[in-house]
Amino acid sequence: MDAFFASVELLRYPQLKGLPVVIGGGKRSEDNALLQAHADIPLKRIPIADFPRLADYTGRGVITTATYAARQSGVGSAMGLMKAAKLCPEAILLPVDFAEIRRYSRAFKDIILDIAPVMEDRGVDEVFIDFTEVPGGQREGGRVLARLIQKTILLETGLTCSVGVAPNKLLAKMASEFNKPNGIAIVFDADLQSKIWPLACRKINGIGPKADEKLQRLGIKIIGELAQKELDWLIDHFGQKTGAWLFDAAHGQDQRPVVTESEPVSISRETTFERDLHPVKDKAELGAIFTRLAEQVADDLRRKGYVGKTIGIKLRFDDFKSVTRDQTQDSYVSDAKTIRQVAGQCLKRVPLTQRLRLLGVRVASLQRLSEHENNASKVPLEHINKAPEATSCIASEPGLFD
DNA sequence: TCTGGGGTCCTAGGACCC
DNA sequence: TCTGGGGTCCTAGGACCC
Numbered sequence: 001m002d003a004f005f006a007s008v009e010l011l012r013y014p015q016l017k018g019l020p021v022v023i024g025g026g027k028r029s030e031d032n033a034l035l036q037a038h039a040d041i042p043l044k045r046i047p048i049a050d051f052p053r054l055a056d057y058t059g060r061g062v063i064t065t066a067t068y069a070a071r072q073s074g075v076g077s078a079m080g081l082m083k084a085a086k087l088c089p090e091a092i093l094l095p096v097d098f099a100e101i102r103r104y105s106r107a108f109k110d111i112i113l114d115i116a117p118v119m120e121d122r123g124v125d126e127v128f129i130d131f132t133e134v135p136g137g138q139r140e141g142g143r144v145l146a147r148l149i150q151k152t153i154l155l156e157t158g159l160t161c162s163v164g165v166a167p168n169k170l171l172a173k174m175a176s177e178f179n180k181p182n183g184i185a186i187v188f189d190a191d192l193q194s195k196i197w198p199l200a201c202r203k204i205n206g207i208g209p210k211a212d213e214k215l216q217r218l219g220i221k222i223i224g225e226l227a228q229k230e231l232d233w234l235i236d237h238f239g240q241k242t243g244a245w246l247f248d249a250a251h252g253q254d255q256r257p258v259v260t261e262s263e264p265v266s267i268s269r270e271t272t273f274e275r276d277l278h279p280v281k282d283k284a285e286l287g288a289i290f291t292r293l294a295e296q297v298a299d300d301l302r303r304k305g306y307v308g309k310t311i312g313i314k315l316r317f318d319d320f321k322s323v324t325r326d327q328t329q330d331s332y333v334s335d336a337k338t339i340r341q342v343a344g345q346c347l348k349r350v351p352l353t354q355r356l357r358l359l360g361v362r363v364a365s366l367q368r369l370s371e372h373e374n375n376a377s378k379v380p381l382e383h384i385n386k387a388p389e390a391t392s393c394i395a396s397e398p399g400l401f402d
Numbered sequence: 403t404c405t406g407g408g409g410t411c412c413t414a415g416g417a418c419c420c
Numbered sequence: 421t422c423t424g425g426g427g428t429c430c431t432a433g434g435a436c437c438c
Contacts, residue, residue, distance in 0.1 A: 024406080064406080081403090268409075
């Protein structure tokens with residue numbers, strides 16, 4: 001989806017179209033103030049001058065999405081809002097409305113599922129779709145189906161998206177960036193040299209700042225240069241797994257299937273404080289936040305129907321360094337009390353000599369509540385065979401060749 | 403002007419087992 | 421004198437993604 005969070009806000013406030021708008025910053029208080037002050041008029045009649053300005057922001061938030069007009073000033077995703085305010089003070093700042101985002105996310109995915117049922121969820125604003133078995137999916141290299149999806153989403157939601165069609169996920173993801181916004185791009189295997197090799201290595205999904213820096217140190221800036229390197233050379237410099245993956249990626253090779261269903265690995269909640277908190281002086285406040293995070297995670301587990309047996313915490317200090325601690329239980333849990341208690345034990349293993357800026361609580365090693373109840377109803381064997389009269393064990397001595 | 407929140411996957415060492 | 425070769429699970433950190 002194109003500038004998804006911002007585009008959703010523009011549906012509500014069409015008077016902001018074409019203006020630099022930035023979404024982010026957490027709290028909805030300013031937005032509520034805006035709405036309260038204009039309770040008597042329709043949203044689309046609220047004067048532009050009355051919207052909150054990025055220049056007035058004072059918190060620790062980051063940009064989630066910027067409209068294309070705002071991007072002209074050099075602001076972009078993940079940038080701190082205070083920094084963005086210097087670059088584009090006149091921009092309008094709106095908080096994220098998660099409920100609304102989820103509604104539109106569900107809506108555009110349902111539209112796609114109706115047309116092409118093999119869809120992989122990649123977060124609120126992105127999916128992979130397998131065109132292979134969709135009737136007409138091969139027409140014009142996929143362009144006809146891409147256009148149909150685009151038009152239907154626009155018609156039913158008012159939102160635009162960009163589509164990349166290619167033989168695999170790696171190339172499709174890159175292709176989707178080619179004609180943003182509201183664009184379609186088709187990439188065939190034969191286009192590798194002309195369309196992919198001139199791109200910066202950073203454009204490969206999976207090469208981040210660190211890997212890119214290392215590649216640059218080795219004199220590799222674009223994918224074409226990466227593709228000239230031998231497999232063994234890449235493995236020598238990046239290890240077996242990453243080396244082989246880089247080699248494949250540079251040659252446009254990617255065998256990953258479109259995965260339509262997956263189970264979560266972990267569920268967590270974290271929060272950055274408005275100001276850094278002192279582990280002793282602000283103990284009471286930290287304790288209250290800690291408890292609330294545990295309650296939120298417990299609630300998430302309950303709502304989603306999971307239990308977990310690894311409970312962990314995350315701390316970020318005032319110097320932005322992070323640590324994690326976790327502890328695995330013998331049995332699966334999901335209640336706030338237990339999570340809070342085990343998380344407290346984890347916290348004791350961290351030396352607290354600095355102020356904290358973030359605290360998080362996480363539950364992993366998840367199991368579906370339904371399966372868990374299933375297993376719990378079966379009495380475990382060790383409870384049936386309590387104190388056996390005799391135990392047979394053929395190989396009771398540690399053998400040399402076992 | 404410091405840098406959100408919720409995730410996944412990988413690596414690497416140690417414990418422990420056969 | 422120097423000590424295998426699997427395997428799994430747990431823990432901590434870090435890169436990366438949306």
